[in-house]
Amino acid sequence: MTRLAVLADIHGNLPALRAVIDDMAQYEVDQVVVTGDSINWGPYSRGVMEVISERRWPVIRGNNELYLLDYDTERAPAHWARFTMPPYLRAQLGDQWASAIAALPDTLQLRFRDAPPIQVVHGIPGDPWTAITPQSSAAQIRRWLRDCSERALICAHSHIPLERHVGDWRIFNPGSVGVPLDGEHSASYMILDGRADGWTLAAHRRVPFDTAPLLAEFERTRFTERCGVTAHLVIDEFQTARLQLAAYLDWKREHYPGRGDSFDLLREFRELPDIEPYMPPAYRGLTSALYRD
Structure with missing residues (x-):
C-alpha cells in the first residue's frame, strides 16, 4: 500500500501549512503532493515555497502561479491590468523563486508500484481555471475527463473538499490548506491509500490554524x-x-x-x-x- 497526503490551495498561508505538517505526522505518509496555488492571497508565499522545496514534495502550478508568471506580459488578458496583487506577490518571491515556479509542471502522473496511476491537476485536465464542484454534472465531468486515461484524479481550485465517483473515475479534491471558504477556520487536506485495486480516501482532515500571524504580516508588509x-x-x-x-x-x-x-x-x-x-x-x-x- 502507498499512503499519499494531498495538499492544495495553500495560498501563502504558512501558519496553516505548519499546522498541517504537524497533523500529518500521525499518518506516516509515503509521499506528499501539492496540487497548485501554493502562492498568493496570503503574505508568506516565499515561506511556503521554501517548505515545499526543502521537503522535496512534488508540486504543480495552479492559476495563481500564472498570475505571478504572466502578469504584465503579452500573455496576460487585458483585464489583468487592473489587478493590484501580482506586484505584491512578485516582491514577496523575487526573481529566484519566480524562475523556480516557471519550471514547475502543470500536471503530474503519479505511478507507484503497488497502486494504479493517479493524475494530478489544479482545475481540470488542461485548464487550471475550471473546477469540479458538487454542482458539476456527471455529463460535464465526463467531457472534461474524456482524454484522461487514469481512473483516479486529484484536483483542487474550488477550495471545496469532495470525493466523487463518475463513471470509472474516482475524483478527490482535498479542499484548501490556506483559504477555507466554508466558514470554518481550519486547514483542509486528505490522506489517500493506494492499493492494486485503486485509491481510497483514508482521512479528510480539518486542522485549526491561527490567523493572527497572517494579519500581522499583512500589516508589516503594508498590504492594504x-x-x-x-x-x-x-x-x-x-x-x-x-x-x-x-x-x-x-x-x-x-x-x-x-x-x-x-x-x-x-x-x-x-x-x-x-x-x-x-x-x-x-x-x-x-x-x-x-x-x-
Whole structure:
C-alpha cells in the first residue's frame, strides 16, 4: 500500500501549512503532493515555497502561479491590468523563486508500484481555471475527463473538499490548506491509500490554524496600502472563511457596471445583510462537511 497526503490551495498561508505538517505526522505518509496555488492571497508565499522545496514534495502550478508568471506580459488578458496583487506577490518571491515556479509542471502522473496511476491537476485536465464542484454534472465531468486515461484524479481550485465517483473515475479534491471558504477556520487536506485495486480516501482532515500571524504580516508588509480594495477583501476572506472578493465583483457588476473599485463601494458592499446571492452557486450555504457522491 502507498499512503499519499494531498495538499492544495495553500495560498501563502504558512501558519496553516505548519499546522498541517504537524497533523500529518500521525499518518506516516509515503509521499506528499501539492496540487497548485501554493502562492498568493496570503503574505508568506516565499515561506511556503521554501517548505515545499526543502521537503522535496512534488508540486504543480495552479492559476495563481500564472498570475505571478504572466502578469504584465503579452500573455496576460487585458483585464489583468487592473489587478493590484501580482506586484505584491512578485516582491514577496523575487526573481529566484519566480524562475523556480516557471519550471514547475502543470500536471503530474503519479505511478507507484503497488497502486494504479493517479493524475494530478489544479482545475481540470488542461485548464487550471475550471473546477469540479458538487454542482458539476456527471455529463460535464465526463467531457472534461474524456482524454484522461487514469481512473483516479486529484484536483483542487474550488477550495471545496469532495470525493466523487463518475463513471470509472474516482475524483478527490482535498479542499484548501490556506483559504477555507466554508466558514470554518481550519486547514483542509486528505490522506489517500493506494492499493492494486485503486485509491481510497483514508482521512479528510480539518486542522485549526491561527490567523493572527497572517494579519500581522499583512500589516508589516503594508498590504492594504499596496493593493487597495482587493487587499481588504482578501483579509475579509481570511477573517470570515467565506468567499468575499468574487461576491464583491459580482455585486459591483450588477449594481455599478463599468465603475472602478473604490472604498465607498467597499463600504457599501460590507454593509449588505447577506452576500450569498452574489456568490457562485457552489459557495451558497456551503458547510464544512465533505461532499461525497
